[in-house]
Amino acid sequence: MAPLLEVEGLSKSFFGVTVLHGVEFAVDRGAALGLVGENGSGKSTSMNILGGVYQADSGTMRLEGLSYQPANPKAATAAGIAFIHQELNLFPNLTIEENLFIDAFPRRAGLPLIDRSRIRRSTAELLLQVDLDHSPSTPVSKLSQGERQLVEIAKALSRSAKLIIFDEPTTSLTRPEVERLFAIIGRLKNRGIGIIYISHALEDVMSVCESIIVLRDGRVAGGGARPTLEMQQIISMMVGRSIDAIYPERKARPAAETVLSVRGLSQPGVCEAISFDIHAGEIVGLAGLMGSGRSELARMLFGLDRFSSGTIHLDGQKLHDPSPAKAMTAGMAFLTEDRRGEGLIMDFSIAENIVLASLDSVSGMLGLLSGSRISAAASEMGTAMHLSTTRVDDTLVKHLSGGNQQKVVIGKWLRRKPRLFVLDEPTRGIDVGAKQEVYRIINRLVEDGSAVLLISSEIEELLGLSDRVLTISRGELTGSFERQNFDREAIMTAATGLAGKILAGKIPAAKIEAVQ
The missing domain is CATH 3.40.50.300 (P-loop containing nucleotide triphosphate hydrolases)
Structure with missing residues (x-):
C-alpha cells in the first residue's frame, strides 16, 4: 500500500x-x-x-x-x-x-x-x-x-x-x-x-x-x-557530533557555606512548613508533579508571591518582607518557567532584554541609559552565551529560536553575578544542543561559588545535574536524596506523596531521608 x-x-x-x-x-x-x-x-x-x-x-x-x-x-x-x-x-x-x-x-x-x-x-x-x-x-x-x-x-x-x-x-x-x-x-x-x-x-x-x-x-x-x-x-x-556525556562533569564539590536558608515557609493552600538549605557551589533539584507547589515556592523565594509565615535568609541576611527588588539586591536571580510571557519583552531587541535586570550598569550621567554601553554589554554577553547572531542591537528576541531566547533570559541574570539562581524549567521546549549549553552555564555558575535551585519536570535532568534532590507534594517537602543515593523510582514515589510505600518496605528506606 x-x-x-x-x-x-x-x-x-x-x-x-x-x-x-x-x-x-x-x-x-x-x-x-x-x-x-x-x-x-x-x-x-x-x-x-x-x-x-x-x-x-x-x-x-x-x-x-x-x-x-x-x-x-x-x-x-x-x-x-x-x-x-x-x-x-x-x-x-x-x-x-x-x-x-x-x-x-x-x-x-x-x-x-x-x-x-x-x-x-x-x-x-x-x-x-x-x-x-x-x-x-x-x-x-x-x-x-x-x-x-x-x-x-x-x-x-x-x-x-x-x-x-x-x-x-x-x-x-x-x-x-x-x-x-x-x-x-x-x-x-x-x-x-x-x-x-x-x-x-x-x-x-x-x-x-x-x-x-x-x-x-x-x-x-x-x-x-x-x-x-x-x-x-x-x-x-x-x-552532528557524538555527545558521550550530555551532563557536564563537575570539577568542584559543594562548600560548607550556606547561601540560602529557608525555615518554616508556609502559605495556606499553597505550602506548609517548608525548610531547607542550599550551600555555595551546590545544585539542589526540586522534583514534584504539576500543582505540587514547585513554582509557587520559587516565586515566594523571589518575592513575587506572598507567604504567611517563615523566614528566608540569603548569605546570612534575612529578607524582610521579600520583593523582587529586595531579592535582586540581596543577590538572587529567578528564571521563570514562562520565558515568553514573563522572562522577555518579545518586541524588544536582544540587547534591550539582556540589560533589563542591570540597567544601572549601563547608565551614564543623571541616570540616563547609554546606548553604547547597552550595545557593548549585550555583545559581550551574547558572545559568552554563544547566541546564534551577533546583531544584538537590531534583532528582536521574538525572532530567535526557543533555545536562544532562553540564553538571553539567562544572560540577563548572569550580568548581576547572582549568589543564588532559581531556575524554573530552564530547558523546557529547547533542543538537545541548546540544553547542553544551558547545562554548561549552570555548571560554571556553581563552580564559581553560586548556588542553584533547579526545578524541572525531567527526572533525568535532575539526576544528571543535582548534588541533592528534594521532593515536594501538595506543598510539603516529602524527601531529600543525596547524589550517592539517587534512585529514580524512590524519587518519583516521594514526589507523588506516596511515602507510605517507602515506609512499608516497597522501596528501601535507606534511599530516602526525612527532610529536617
Whole structure:
C-alpha cells in the first residue's frame, strides 16, 4: 500500500539563503512519523510547506497518491491536513462548541441563522471521541492545557483530517495528561489517520512513533524504523557530533557555606512548613508533579508571591518582607518557567532584554541609559552565551529560536553575578544542543561559588545535574536524596506523596531521608 503522504526533494530558500535541501520523508496510514532536530534544522519550514503557509521552490508532495500542492492553509485543511500547534489556536472567551465551528458554523435550512442544536450535537459526539467530559457550552478558559489540546484534536476530527501534525504537544502537560494524549493518538492511528509528531522530548518520540526522521541544517541527517534506532544515535544525528556525556562533569564539590536558608515557609493552600538549605557551589533539584507547589515556592523565594509565615535568609541576611527588588539586591536571580510571557519583552531587541535586570550598569550621567554601553554589554554577553547572531542591537528576541531566547533570559541574570539562581524549567521546549549549553552555564555558575535551585519536570535532568534532590507534594517537602543515593523510582514515589510505600518496605528506606 502506498504511503498516505510522500515528500520528495523538498527545497526552499529565503532571500537567497537555502533552508531546505531536498528533504524527503513518508507517512503511512495509521502510523506516526517522529520529526526531530535542533531549532533551525528545518522542521518548521517543512511543516509550513505541508500546511500551505509557504510554497516549495522545488520538490513534490503526494497525498493518497495524488499531487498535493496547497496554495494556502485553507487548501491544506480542505485536503485533510490538520495542525495541533504548541501555542494552541483557541479563543479562551468562547465555548468549546464555538471554537470547534468558528470558521464553519452550520446554518439552518434556508435561513441565515446558525443551527445551534446541530452544533451542540456534533460537539458532544466529537468530545466523546477524545474523552473530554465537558459540556459543549463550557468556556475554553475553564479548561486545563491538556483539555484545550483535546479540543484542538476534536476540531481536527470535525474537519475529517487524514493527517494530524503535533508540534511539541506535551510541553505544558502533566504526566497523566501526556498518557491520555498518547492513548488518543493510538486510537487515531487505529482509525487510519497518519501522524507527524514533532518534539524535543525524544523519549516521547520513541514511545509514540513507528519511524523517525532527523533533520539537521535543512537536510535529512538520518532516521529509520523506531526499533532500529538508539537514543544516542538520534542525538548524534541531530547535533552532528557524538555527545558521550550530555551532563557536564563537575570539577568542584559543594562548600560548607550556606547561601540560602529557608525555615518554616508556609502559605495556606499553597505550602506548609517548608525548610531547607542550599550551600555555595551546590545544585539542589526540586522534583514534584504539576500543582505540587514547585513554582509557587520559587516565586515566594523571589518575592513575587506572598507567604504567611517563615523566614528566608540569603548569605546570612534575612529578607524582610521579600520583593523582587529586595531579592535582586540581596543577590538572587529567578528564571521563570514562562520565558515568553514573563522572562522577555518579545518586541524588544536582544540587547534591550539582556540589560533589563542591570540597567544601572549601563547608565551614564543623571541616570540616563547609554546606548553604547547597552550595545557593548549585550555583545559581550551574547558572545559568552554563544547566541546564534551577533546583531544584538537590531534583532528582536521574538525572532530567535526557543533555545536562544532562553540564553538571553539567562544572560540577563548572569550580568548581576547572582549568589543564588532559581531556575524554573530552564530547558523546557529547547533542543538537545541548546540544553547542553544551558547545562554548561549552570555548571560554571556553581563552580564559581553560586548556588542553584533547579526545578524541572525531567527526572533525568535532575539526576544528571543535582548534588541533592528534594521532593515536594501538595506543598510539603516529602524527601531529600543525596547524589550517592539517587534512585529514580524512590524519587518519583516521594514526589507523588506516596511515602507510605517507602515506609512499608516497597522501596528501601535507606534511599530516602526525612527532610529536617
